[in-house]
Amino acid sequence: MDCSRARALVRRFCAGEEDWVDSRTIYVGHKEPPPGAEAYIPQRYPDNRIVSSKYTFWNFIPKNLFEQFRRIANFYFLIIFLVQLIIDTPTSPVTSGLPLFFVITVTAIKQGYEDWLRHKADNAMNQCPVHFIQHGKLVRKQSRKLRVGDIVMVKENETFPCDLIFLSSNRGDGTCHVTTASLDGESSHKTHYAIQDTKGFHTEEDIDALHATIECEQPQPDLYKFVGRINVYSNLSDPVVRPLGSENLLLRGATLKNTERIFGVAIYTGMETKMALNYQSKSQKRSAVEKSMNVFLVVYLCILISKALVNTVLKYVWQSEPFRDEPWYNQKTESERQRNLFLRAFTDFLAFMVLFNYIIPVSMYVTVEMQKFLGSYFITWDEDMFDEETGEGPLVNTSDLNEELGQVEYIFTDKTGTLTENNMAFKECCIEGHVYVPHVICNGQVLPDSSGIDMIDSSPGVSSREREELFFRALCLCHTVQVKDEDHVDGPRKSPDSGKSCIYISSSPDEVALVEGVQRLGFTYLRLKDSYMEILNRNGDIERFELLEVLSFDSVRRRMSVIVRSTAGEIYLFCKGADSSIFPRVIEGKVDQIRSRVERNAVEGLRTLCVAYKRLIPEEYEGVCGLLQAAKVALQDREKKLAEAYEQIEKDLILLGATAVEDRLQEKAADTIEALQKAGIKVWVLTGDKMETAAATCYACRLFRRGTQLLELTTKRIEEQSLHDVLFELSKTVLRCSGSLTRDHFSGLSTDMHDYGLIIDGAALSLIMKPREDGSSANYRELFLDICRNCSAVLCCRMAPLQKAQIVKLIKFSKEHPITLAIGDGANDVSMILEAHVGIGVIGKEGRQAARNSDYAIPKFKHLKKMLLVHGHFYYIRISELVQYFFYKNVCFIFPQFLYQFFCGFSQQTLYDTAYLTLYNISFTSLPILLYSLMEQHVGVDVLKRDPSLYRDIAKNALLRWRVFIYWTFLGVFDALVFFFGAYFMFENTTVTSNGQIMTTNSHMMFGNWTFGTLVFTVMVFTVTLKLALDTHYWTWINHFVIWGSLLFYVVFSLLWGGIIWPFLSYQRMYYVFIHMLSCGPAWLGILLLITVSLLPDILKKVLCRQLWPTATERTQNTHCPDSSPELAPAASLQSPGALGPRPTAALRDAPTRKVPCVLWRSEEYAVLLPTRASPVTVTVPAFCRDAPT
């Protein structure tokens, strides 16, 4: 897909330097402008064909092969294969060609199928009929024939075939409703506006008569930005120029709703539509495991090359004596003799490479891919992560990152909709110091809140009453809420009980909550009709306000305004926004009282908005109008000019009051956060909300606890001191403690003084991030990171979406390179979701954009717990074992082959038969590890959930560290030495001989090199499989089946392979070798012995490590094992109900982190878990522990 985008880009740039312009001119209906206007220069645009497919029928094979061999691994295998084909190598090309062919074919089929689906979808889309206007008539044509400048008619529920400029609709007011659910995921209806001058054209003939040109910018991918200008030529006068903005643009992919039909003119078609430009494939995220895997691969590649080099050199040293190079019994052919020495040496090197190339098996890639793909189903299948309410389950958008879920060190979470439910409920409003709480039951009743006595209010009743009504009207008018017209919906959805109540739709749930709240207070917003807003006041009268301008909301201004004209002709500007953006613009009103109320509400975790107004005299309005118009028409920097205009207009306001909207915490959010913190994950909350609200939420969800010492790094503080001083002071505070005391491993839970929480706001952050003139910004960043590292929780408030991503990036690239996870539900979280290592979308109310851009999507925040602590943990354990095991088993496989070279004159003689070489990784040892990597559960799901601290055991890629890797490699080398030299000593002086009593009497037969290899191979297959069996902690019937089954398969295969003279083979070297070997007693004894010896060190290591240095996981496992220490059993009986110590955390802190016997450990864990879980009666600290004398 990025290919198509690149193509579009190329096309755009290759359109020729001469006609590459910033804007394009479109002649509506392909009509030339009247003479006198600019010259008619027909520009060439692509047709409306959407091409999302990668391949065509013809280029599929070469292109797909090219794509596939661009992967280093595939390329490597291809090279090996080619080398085998070209030079005389010890193994047949089949051994590497077959697996490679298999992998390539399967991938090609998969990609081909996907592309075929894309072709089908493209065709369906390109051939969809579209209604055009041609010569005043409606014509149906295929979508792909659409050209820029065509006038198109779209009916209700149809998607727009290309990007259109909205000319007119069947609605009188020239509006239409659109959902962009398939575009950005927002399912709410958005209103788009037709051009003023064309909205009257309702019939095909009218439209056809339209004479206009449109100038607009060249296509760009931003969905929400569009600037353009339309010149409408009427017969008589000069062209009328109108600005075009994104509200006039209908995007391809969006669907027309609640509007019978519209007319529009195509401006961007085909691959130039915004949808197509947004078709970017998400940047490939690679997991830490994959990175270590690649590093290990490089190590093995180096080992491989050095092995080959060593052998080549030794070969020539050894051969320097001619009788070794070419003894009389083993002459070379003439052509071999004449070959150039260097060429020979090089060929030998390549041959050795081929001989040892199995150390990097193709099958590892296949297995890893399969493990990831199949494994990800367990997430989607998980019942616990299914949300009954919404009927949504978890989604896996990429399976590449499963194991990364087990590695998360930092979680960046959005607040609204993620931690909270984003289910807004209007709580109260404060008008001039009076507090109103709308009561749900007494619909329409106003109850002056008696608890508001702390608000000193002395204003006279009349003006108060006036202000109050103005406030309600302001709330009724100042919004962009739409009313769903009931009469357009003829379904069973009509709610009879709600009577006249309307369904409000808005992109912002706050607005809906406000409008609904005001409805309960007596003012009902009815609808917007012909740019008149109608509201039903308390007396049941309908008031009409003409909507003059909407100064729409943006996250920088954090406010919005409307300008309306009442029926009395008075012009009002109502402004609604965050307190920080309103208060500085207020010149009148009870600022202090309202401010204190707002702050109180914010502390309680309510979302507050302030409302202000100003009355405009007509002259002022004229000025405002001109200002806005000028800004809107601008083609360049329109955003900036608009912002400036807004800035000028929204000032000198009179404060009316404030509102408070409650957003409840999601269920179990606190529980989840606590669990995550116990798991050693640092949780950061990033929100656009104000500090107080956010901090309250943080307390509510136990991110901050009572003992948490809050450090503030806010604009306010920086204004007082310099940033430099603040930072240094904070770092001193934080570092003093962490330096003096090695922090307890489990300090995440402790309520001692060392628990810090940091609050930082967007402005302060941008100061820190800003590069300074003297280049010392890095210092600030380091300092800031230092502080953050020592804080258990960080809250970033007032964050712009991009700043969220910036924070994630800052942490991501800090020197420890921690694994970050970002979770959010809204479009504003997409940037950080894309930036973080793992992006998780909450399938929430704010549309599906976050879910769509994420790597995983979950219905609720609480599901994160299971996602990370259980699934992540499992996946990590599984894949790390998979990776290590694969390297291990191939060391076992290839190292004997390497050793054998020393005994066969470095002649590249293979130790094993071709069939064994080929099938070792494909079938003898492939399934057990695959099944292991899908099924393994080293501890139970419940235990993982109950004990989040187990997550720390695998933190920092613990199972793929160098130490572990080297251990596995050495284990492999050791095993290989055992196999090889075990067999060697048995064969030395020929003594493993079958005495053949079973076969024929009195014969005593000798074994050759193939028996030698088969013996080694048999021992190896058994050892390697049993090693995996030893690592398996979760033996389901599938594991039994696969492990014993593949051993059985090996035996059966060998019997069969050696039992028949295979007619298609040119050699019969394996004939009866395996059977003869098994008919010989010492071979059995030898196999048994060698397997035991190979497994012994690993068992010993396991047992000793578990006994002497157990990890938390192992301790947990021990507690579940039946033989948990008998001498400690009385401890359990000593537990008496209610004997819980006064400070269980103290006990915990003092507890040694190591050498805790299982039962004791367990009880402590329970004690710690107590606050979050059930009754205190069940859990106690064993009495003897506390009573014992010290």
Place this chain on the structure above:
Amino acid sequence: MAMNCNPKDEVDGGPPCAPGGAAKTRRPDNTAFKQQRLPAWQPILTAGTVLPTFFIVGLIFIPIGIGIFVTSNNIREIEIDYTGTEPSSPCNKCLSPNVTPCVCTINFTLEKAFEGNVFMYYGLSNFYQNHRRYVKSRDDSQLNGDPSALHNPSKECEPYRRNEDLPIAPCGAIANSMFNDTLELFLVSNESDPTPKPIRLQRKGIAWWTDKHVKFRNPPGEGTLEEKFKGTTKPVNWPNPVYMLDSEEDNNGFINEDLIVWMRTAALPTFRKLYRLIERTDDLHPTLPAGQYFLNITYNYPVHSFDGRKRMILSTISWMGGKNPFLGIAYITVGSISFLLGVVLLVINHKYRNSSNTADTMAF
């Protein structure tokens, strides 16, 4: 993203059952497999579970090892090097290529009698039968009697594929370098009777049954063996063609057991191959009684050019094959180590538990 082709509106709703049905299918199945709750055995390798295993392994392995060791030691074996590189050796004269045929005789004494069947081997050292060029230099089809392969041997046999435009049968380096010393064994009965008594050496029954009867076959056809091999030539180094390897029909041609044994390439550069069987004649007398013997060697096979050695080995066998102390010693060692580890683990287990108990108690 299909455009108006599929105008389905969620507001209007489809058939009334559709949303409910859709929601139902979204819900994951509650099966043990999908919920990762399959019943499972969850073994943990702890000291407790492993300790008995160590002891059991020890207890089983040590007796086995002792058994093997004793058996191996009871095997009689004598090895006589007749390379003749030392000037004192009787075969020293055969080193010069002029003396053909060269016969030398080596005397040796058996201190103890060899009971039961005795096996006679020849051993070669420094002979790389496992060299890749050598290993693949054969044509199994030809050896299996395939007529087309007989006359057109595989390319792998180069440079021993054709000689003077005739295909070589059997082709390849392996066959070409077949061991061709003749070893004869004589018992010097006693001092009083100087006439040596030849020991009967059996030339059949030394190869794998399957090799002799399935893998190796003479070419089909009528007539004598010589006619069957018509159109082929002998390997360059052979004195006689393949159909003259033995006088007996069923041990001649490709199914000659000396050839079959030689064709099974050895795993290591020092190897021995079965040469002859000495069958026990009766229960009363040992097969080879103690006494003076001499070995008559028709010295043909040159090994000094590659520093090789040639040996003749006489050995009895047991249920576990030939003499090899390795397996027995290895079993005893592994068994002892395992037993020892068991003890060490027991101690650690015991000590660790005690010490950690006290440590924890101290902490509170």
